Amino acid sequence: MKKLALLALPAAFALALTTTTAFAADGKAVYSDNCAKCHGDDGKGATKMGTxxxxKDYTDAAVQSAITDDQAFKSIKEGLKKDDKTLMKxxxxxxxxxxxxxxxxxxxxx
Ligand code: HEC
Structure with missing residues (x-):
């Protein structure tokens, strides 16, 4: 009985650890999977799609300061259009x- 409890404890702990990792947002991974094809791995937007x-070049401080976090969030969530052209879905x-x-x-x- 005692042995079983000792075995169960690390297992539960390991499970808790993996679930936390799976649900915690990893910005880099999310970016690589969903943004890098346009904005580039380096944020410069020099990809085929980005060009x-x-x-824009997000290494540029002026580009960064032209947009607030709220605006960025909204544009990503709701999409971004310029005239009739969809920039971001x-x-x-x-x-x-x-x-x-x-x-x-x-x-x-x-
Ligand atoms: C299909 C290509 C594409 C993808 C995928 C994409 N973007 Fe964009 N994004 C653009 C273009 C084009 C613009 C408009 C020019 C600019 O600001 O770089 C833009 C604009 C933005 C802006 C500025 C929004 C504004 O209101 O001016 C932010 C912030 C941004 N993208 C972040 C992201 C993030 C973070 C992701 C991933 C979750 C992402 N984008 C995915 C192409 C893309």
Missing amino acids: KLGA PSELSDEDIKASVTYLRTFKK
């Missing part, structure tokens, strides 16, 4: 993941 759509990411990806985008600022 075509006119993604409304995101299916959770609010938490969107916020984490914006926080990560901020780290590109030089």
